[in-house]
Amino acid sequence: MYSYNTRISFSESDEKLELKIPALLNFFQDAAIFEAEEGSINMEYLQERHLAWLLGSWQIVIERRPRLGERVIVSTTPYAFKGFIGYRNFTLTTESSEILAKAASIWTLVDIEKMRPARPSEEILAGYEIGPKLEMEYEPRRIDLTGEGTPREPFFIRQNQIDSNHHVNNEEYVNMAMEYLDESWHVIQVRAEYKKPAYLHDTLIPVIYEQENRMQVQLTNEQHETLCIVEFTHE
Template sequence: MYTFESRIRYSETDSEGKLTMASLINYFQDCSTFQSEDLGLGLDYLKERHMVWVLSSWQIVAERYPKLCEKVTIGTLPYEMKGFLGSRNFAMIDAGGEYIAKANSLWSLLDTETGKPTAVPEEMKEGYHLEEKLDMEYMPRKIAVPANTVQRETVAVKKHHLDTNYHVNNQQFVNIAMEFLPENFAVRQIRAEYKKQAFLDDLLFPFVAEEEKRFVVALRDQAGKPYVVVEFS
């Protein structure tokens, strides 16, 4: 597993002094970016070959949220590459070696000139050392949206939502969806199914629903097609 060490910063915590889910996602995202850059398979490599990795789904399970100044290890491992798809685990581990959080993710490799999926090159497969996937309960990628959704206030995509690919970053989608959670809703698991990219000035129409032990937010376009569906439980 590729890892790096860190310490929970004040800027990453909530009003209780604990790591936020958004910051946890950023740690995971940064970890895979560090690995790719260290292997020479990062942003410049992809740009030169007109390729980009786009996240298709997240499953993140948090056993707890670490406190301010706590020392942690963040790790990632790719465990499968098939066709245009890549599967990758993530983990955050405390100083005692216990798992704080685990995650599973599915990524799609796209050709930036055509916007269509492209097969993972052999040199990329060889560069990433595939490992055994983590021991965790793997949930389906597809998320069922309840019929009894309620439309909430529209969100306009701003510059701060965008990443280096000029679309809404996956963490920003989750952060937007979390704004619609009920007060004091304790999130242990997040599942996110990404359907399409959103760009500057696009409008996101949130449709939310609460069921027993889970809360679902679908961020849709004006035609009703989802950009992302996020389930909190």
């Protein structure tokens, strides 16, 4: 398991001075990157071989969002590889071991020149320390849309939403989807299924599906292709 310590900053806090959900995703994403950078299979290693681990899905269970100034520990463990797919868990805990959030994620190793899945070599697999699978109630990778969707106003992808893979960062999709949340909702789980990347200046069309304690946001392009589905479960 790889871990790093941090403290909830003002810029990571919402109007209630609690950790923003997109900031939580960034904590988890950073943990995976930090682990890679301290090992042999870092960003430079992958880029030299035209490879990248692309996120396929998130399932994040939120027990409590820490408040401004709280000291927390972010941890991650890859727990399995199957073909070109990698499975990784994350946790956010207090210094007294209270679990604040836990997550399951599925990643695909991709040849970014051919934009095709690539089977990891023995050298790549040896560069990751496999740990035990986290105990949690795992949801399916696929998110099935429920009910009839309501399209909302389209919007454009901006430069500050693009990452080093030259497309929209996975956290940004969740951030965009959160625009449609009711402020009174207490979100207890976030799921995201990534299907196709969005690029600079693309037009995205959000379609909203609402149920009693759940909201799904389908982000589509002008060709009506689904790029990402984000699902929020709330109380």
